[in-house]
Amino acid sequence: MSQQEMTTPQKKRIFSGIQPTGVFTLGNYIGAVRNWGALQDEYESIYCIVDLHAITVMQEPAALRANTMRAYALMLACGIDPKKSVAFIQSHNPNHAELSWVLSCSTMFGELSRMTQFKDKSARHADNINAGLFTYPVLMAADILAYNADLVPIGADQKQHLELARNIAVRFNQRFGQTFTVPEPYVPASGARLMSLQDPTKKMSKSDENANACVFILDDKDTIMRKFKRAVTDSEAEVCYREGKDGINNLMTIYSCVTGKTMDEITAEFAGKGYGDFKSAVGEAVADHLAPVRSEFARLSADKAYLNECIAIGSEQAYRMTRKILSKVYRRVGFVDHK
Numbered sequence: 348m349s350q351q352e353m354t355t356p357q358k359k360r361i362f363s364g365i366q367p368t369g370v371f372t373l374g375n376y377i378g379a380v381r382n383w384g385a386l387q388d389e390y391e392s393i394y395c396i397v398d399l400h401a402i403t404v405m406q407e408p409a410a411l412r413a414n415t416m417r418a419y420a421l422m423l424a425c426g427i428d429p430k431k432s433v434a435f436i437q438s439h440n441p442n443h444a445e446l447s448w449v450l451s452c453s454t455m456f457g458e459l460s461r462m463t464q465f466k467d468k469s470a471r472h473a474d475n476i477n478a479g480l481f482t483y484p485v486l487m488a489a490d491i492l493a494y495n496a497d498l499v500p501i502g503a504d505q506k507q508h509l510e511l512a513r514n515i516a517v518r519f520n521q522r523f524g525q526t527f528t529v530p531e532p533y534v535p536a537s538g539a540r541l542m543s544l545q546d547p548t549k550k551m552s553k554s555d556e557n558a559n560a561c562v563f564i565l566d567d568k569d570t571i572m573r574k575f576k577r578a579v580t581d582s583e584a585e586v587c588y589r590e591g592k593d594g595i596n597n598l599m600t601i602y603s604c605v606t607g608k609t610m611d612e613i614t615a616e617f618a619g620k621g622y623g624d625f626k627s628a629v630g631e632a633v634a635d636h637l638a639p640v641r642s643e644f645a646r647l648s649a650d651k652a653y654l655n656e657c658i659a660i661g662s663e664q665a666y667r668m669t670r671k672i673l674s675k676v677y678r679r680v681g682f683v684d685h686k
């Protein structure tokens with residue numbers, strides 16, 4: 348071992364993933380993906396388009412394939428550099444699904460029944476409450492534990508799943524000996540839960556039926572301006588962050604996240620001005636913030652060969668990193684060595 352290897356502490360590891368179920372929303376971007384890029388210098392980072400998770404709800408195969416490629420290009424356009432991070436597609440690394448099976452035998456039915464996302468999704472897809480929808484959080488735990496990730500950058504809605512992953516890791520370690528790192532969530536202090544522009548008591552979500560509820564990161568400037576102008580607020584005329592002002596609080600959070608201004612600065616900036624001016628300013632700031640992502644996406648999408656090369660390299664790296672951990676897991680649980 349060289350002197351440098353002996354003295355340089357190993358970088359901590361990050362893992363996170365996103366579903367390829369459509370263009371990323373402003374919520375996905377601010378709550379999670381933009382932090383992925385920001386953290387990749389400091390951590391050994393692994394980022395993944397989770398197509399295995401996507402099929403827990405009905406997908407049209409050709410659309411899923413196209414959406415997965417688009418999501419991969421979007422991930423890079425949001426700042427993930429495949430030279431710095433391992434960036435790949437989940438189904439290209441079979442170790443996730445293999446580990447998921449082993450972990451499912453250390454996960455209790457009762458724990459999975461308590462997952463709020465399962466309850467929400469099974470209410471929304473009552474005709475398709477499949478076993479995958481139920482065991483989805485085990486696969487998510489496998490995604491993270493397969494890399495022994497230290498940190499998982501996510502929005503607030505994924506905290507319960509992360510908590511379960513931690514419990515599974517602890518339980519497995521207690522039963523079979525120290526095997527997994529127990530991961531910590533990385534949830535941004537601001538913007539971890541952006542709300543719908545049409546119903547600010549609900550999370551901003553891709554699957555919202557109201558087209559004005561959600562800003563997509565590839566929306567053009569006119570569309571972004573229109574969505575913010577129509578955002579539901581309240582009947583007062585005061586831009587300030589206060590309980591009960593859900594719509595304004597959400598717009599202030601968004602404005603703060605894209606400009607770096609504090610809530611007090613925003614209140615001062617719009618003192619004496621109406622909501623119309625404020626909404627236009629938020630729209631402008633968001634459109635300016637997303638413009639480089641849109642142009643980088645256009646550039647990358649035109650270079651399929653580059654994308655395919657990055658995907659191939661990423662999945663190879665991911666496979667190698669996880670195979671070692673999976674072999675250890677197999678030995679721990681008592682499987683005979685595969686010669």
Ligand code: TYM
Nearest residue numbers: 363364365366374375378379487501502505539540541551
């Ligand atoms: P997904 O694809 O629903 O969302 C991707 C990321 O975006 C965050 N997010 C939001 N943040 C703020 N405000 C919002 N309105 C908002 N909507 C979504 C999510 O919290 C998430 O971080 N199960 C995961 C994907 C996954 C994963 C993993 C994540 C699979 N395996 C392992 C981390 C680690 C999901 O469905 O995210």
